[in-house]
Amino acid sequence: MSPRLDLALNSGLSLSQSLTVLAPTPDHDLSGLPRAALVVQPFKPFHDHFAAQGFAATPDGDAPCQDAIVFLPRAKALARALVHQACRCASGVVVVDGAKTDGVDSLLKDIRKRVPVEGPISKAHGKIFWFGSDADAFADWAAPDAQMSEGYRTAPGVFSADGIDPASALLLQSLPQKRGARIADLGAGWGFLSAHLIDGSLHSLHLVEANHTALTCARANVSDPRAQFHWADATTWTAPEPLDTVIMNPPFHTSRSADPALGQGFIASAARNLARNGHLWMVANRHLPYEATLAETFARVEDVAGDNRFKVFHASRPRG
DSSP: OOHHHHHHHTTTOOOOSSEEEESOOTTSOOTTSOTTSEEEOOBHHHHHHHHHTTOEEESSOOOOBSEEEEEOOSOHHHHHHHHHHHHHHBSSEEEEEEEGGGTHHHHHHHHHTTSOOEEEEEETTEEEEEEEOOGGGGGGGSOOSSEEETTEEEOTTSTTTTSOOHHHHHHHHHSOSOOOSEEEEETOTTSHHHHTOOOTTOSEEEEEESBHHHHHHHHHHOOOTTEEEEESOTTTOOOSSOEEEEEEOOOOOSSSSOOHHHHHHHHHHHHHHEEEEEEEEEEEETTSOOHHHHHHHEEEEEEEEEOSSEEEEEEEEEOO
16 A cells, blocks of 8 residues: 555544545555455556456546545646546545645645545645635636647647657657658657657558647647547557557656656667568757667668757667
8 A cells, every 4th residue: 555545544534445546656556445345547557457456457447436546656747637637526525645746735725715625634745635625616726628739729738738748849840741641649748749740641640649638739739630639658559550650759757756767668679560671759858868779770870950059869760
């Protein structure tokens, strides 16, 4: 059991069998909770982690429940939206568990201005507290039905929710006019790059994204019938056909710590899914060490563009 939740349950917090758990990650031990609990997690690898443990898992959902637990994400707007979602679903108690680095102290202060709070309990550099569900008290925290930024639909908590990512913009400027007929956008996000890949030579465009919320936005931003949407981990996804081109702006962390292995997994996936004469176009933060992996995976690698923050690679002829 997660240490703060375990301590709260041993200190008077009582939860029913009718339970919804919002946004847990594999770092959260839910082993002490009933397997009938509904786990809402839009990130595919985390969703699959809890499904494999026997929980009822879904990428989104607001089914009625008695109680709800919110594990705080880093994004403030998403954290508030999850509190509102929990209150909308639950008729009993809403529990909030978060680390100090995720803003739990600030959120606790804001919630105390609206409803009476029980707890809080401090442990392991974070806090847990709970209160009676009151959707009306948090109505202004609801996620917008259609959040727009620079003409694109986005959502709280997705990557680059407030505007076009500068690395993706740099990659787009670097792409050639002729990109091939079969293309995949690995880690497509809300679809900025894919929205600019629609042309007369396109046969199929595969948007691969692990965040279900972002992929829902992409469906609104890329309406061409040749686009196919895959809620999947890009590092393990298999294309239905050999690809001419892969483009990507891969993430480099799933937590606060940078993890170059994640981008390296994207590179391996691109090479595996490309045709023999296929091309990879990739942008990355300048400090990330991808050159060796690219050289091991592709016969030809070029550093084609960049600035003091980002670098763009063109790799071709995947090995093996």
